[in-house]
Amino acid sequence: MNGFTTLMRRELALSWGRGGGPLLALAFYLSIATLLPLAIGSEPGRLAAIAPGAAWIGLALASLLSLERLFERDYEDGALDLLALGPAPLELAAFAKCLAQWITTGAPLALLAPVAAIALGAAPSLAPVTFAAALIGGLGFSFCGGIGAALSLGARRGGVLIAVIVLPLFAPPVIFGGGAVAAYAAGLDWRTGLMLLGAYSLAMAALGPFAMAAACRNALS
Amino acid sequence: MIAALANPERFMRFSRWAAPLFGVIAVALGAVGLWLDFIAPPDYQQHYTVHIMFIHVPAAWMSLFVYGCLAGASFIGLVFRHSLADAAARAAAPLGAGFTFLALVTGSLWGKPTWGTWWVWDARLTSVLVLFLFYLGYLALQAAIDDEQRAARACAILALVGAINLPIVHFSVTWWNTLHQGSSVFRKGGPTMPPVYLEPLLILSLAYMAAFGALWLVRIRGEVWRKRANALALRAAG
Numbered sequence: 391m392n393g394f395t396t397l398m399r400r401e402l403a404l405s406w407g408r409g410g411g412p413l414l415a416l417a418f419y420l421s422i423a424t425l426l427p428l429a430i431g432s433e434p435g436r437l438a439a440i441a442p443g444a445a446w447i448g449l450a451l452a453s454l455l456s457l458e459r460l461f462e463r464d465y466e467d468g469a470l471d472l473l474a475l476g477p478a479p480l481e482l483a484a485f486a487k488c489l490a491q492w493i494t495t496g497a498p499l500a501l502l503a504p505v506a507a508i509a510l511g512a513a514p515s516l517a518p519v520t521f522a523a524a525l526i527g528g529l530g531f532s533f534c535g536g537i538g539a540a541l542s543l544g545a546r547r548g549g550v551l552i553a554v555i556v557l558p559l560f561a562p563p564v565i566f567g568g569g570a571v572a573a574y575a576a577g578l579d580w581r582t583g584l585m586l587l588g589a590y591s592l593a594m595a596a597l598g599p600f601a602m603a604a605a606c607r608n609a610l611s
Numbered sequence: 612m613i614a615a616l617a618n619p620e621r622f623m624r625f626s627r628w629a630a631p632l633f634g635v636i637a638v639a640l641g642a643v644g645l646w647l648d649f650i651a652p653p654d655y656q657q658h659y660t661v662h663i664m665f666i667h668v669p670a671a672w673m674s675l676f677v678y679g680c681l682a683g684a685s686f687i688g689l690v691f692r693h694s695l696a697d698a699a700a701r702a703a704a705p706l707g708a709g710f711t712f713l714a715l716v717t718g719s720l721w722g723k724p725t726w727g728t729w730w731v732w733d734a735r736l737t738s739v740l741v742l743f744l745f746y747l748g749y750l751a752l753q754a755a756i757d758d759e760q761r762a763a764r765a766c767a768i769l770a771l772v773g774a775i776n777l778p779i780v781h782f783s784v785t786w787w788n789t790l791h792q793g794s795s796v797f798r799k800g801g802p803t804m805p806p807v808y809l810e811p812l813l814i815l816s817l818a819y820m821a822a823f824g825a826l827w828l829v830r831i832r833g834e835v836w837r838k839r840a841n842a843l844a845l846r847a848a849g
Contacts, residue, residue, distance in 0.1 A: 541752060541765050541768060542752065542755065542765075544758075544761065545752065545755035545756045545765075546755050546756075546757075547755060551751055551755050554744075554747065554748045554751045555748040555749075555751070555769065556748075557744070557748075558741045558744040558745045558748060558780070559773075559776050559780070561737075561741050561783060562776075562780055562782075565783045565784065565786065566783060566786075569786070569787060586783070590779065590783075593779075604768050605765060605768050608761055608764040608768070609761065609765075611761070
């Protein structure tokens with residue numbers, strides 16, 4: 391456990407050095423939320439209908455943003471070699487990286503998600519479920535995205551590549567999270583969506599590190 | 612069978628006659644299936660558009676079958692580090708993307724006269740579209756990594772991640788929405804389709820499968836030759 395806390399402290403400390411921590415993703419999210427009414431039209435009725443879904447898809451896109459640096463920096467400066475040689479398994483290092491990514495980027499984005507949804511015209515009563523879905527889904531986004539980040543190590547145009555690899559795999563969390571919020575808005579059973587979202591995120595957190603470690607070893611070989 | 616073919620020499624000898632054989636089988640079955648399709652009576656509801664089914668349904672089946680082959684080859688390549696399995700995975704991916712694209716396009720052409728719309732966001736359509744996007748991501752990853760062996764291993768990891776994820780995608784999309792008719796061939800109590808349609812459909816499916824076998828073998832042979840040519844070029848240069 392000691393190794394894990396050390397890894398976590400390192401990742402959390404480094405995350406502020408990685409392009410200003412969550413600021414970049416938050417600014418990106420705000421920009422999407424700003425452009426949306428400009429494209430759709432500002433009539434409240436039309437915007438309100440799509441607000442929860444738009445807030446949710448913006449979240450999925452914004453959580454892609456800082457993934458490129460997740461392994462890339464350690465790969466470039468050789469820290470990933472040291473992590474691979476160290477006593478802690480590479481799977482644990484990958485787990486710590488994604489967990490730190492969730493804490494430093496996913497959680498601030500989850501705080502912003504209800505704000506964006508309400509600004510777009512969603513009912514304020516949707517705020518708690520939007521926040522909960524964004525927080526739980528962020529865990530899945532972070533671990534699923536981490537797989538893409540690890541796979542595209544050493545590839546050309548890594549950032550776009552991550553998006554192309556990972557976005558099709560984001561379909562389940564987007565469906566479950568969007569479904570939970572929509573069901574809550576319609577007064578239906580919203581717990582099923584949230585539970586399925588939680589199941590997806592936990593499964594990704596459990597299985598993702600193995601794929602990431604395998605991809606990192608492949609990139610280092 | 613697979614263990615015996617793991618030897619590249621033996622594989623090349625086998626595929627030399629197996630690939631054309633599969634091709635001939637594909638053409639023969641395709642001709643018979645299309646003939647049975649043409650003489651089949653028009654459907655009482657769908658009229659002549661039912662003929663699209665014979666192109667569409669086998670392509671949709673193949674899109675999943677090829678993914679199964681891709682994942683299997685990736686698993687063998689990743690676990691046993693076999694270069695021929697890597698070549699097989701590399702050769703299968705564009706074919707799978709092609710079948711998926713064919714299924715999407717014919718489905719869209721079929722949807723217009725029967726549903727009145729080119730595209731609906733229904734569960735099966737959406738999950739096939741996600742499968743197509745996933746194939747594209749796989750091909751993009753393959754193209755973006757220069758080192759061939761490293762690219763093959765990264766792609767193999769991605770293929771296995773996809774093998775776990777695609778059923779979840781399918782389940783989630785089904786949970787989300789459904790309009791596409793259920794399967795009328797694979798269901799409890801036997802197929803509900805009349806034999807006059809079922810027979811050409813199954814024959815054409817076998818034709819598709821044989822065509823895939825032929826193209827796959829040819830592409831794997833191409834991969835093996837390309838590797839040999841690269842090795843020869845390196846030796847000549849150095």
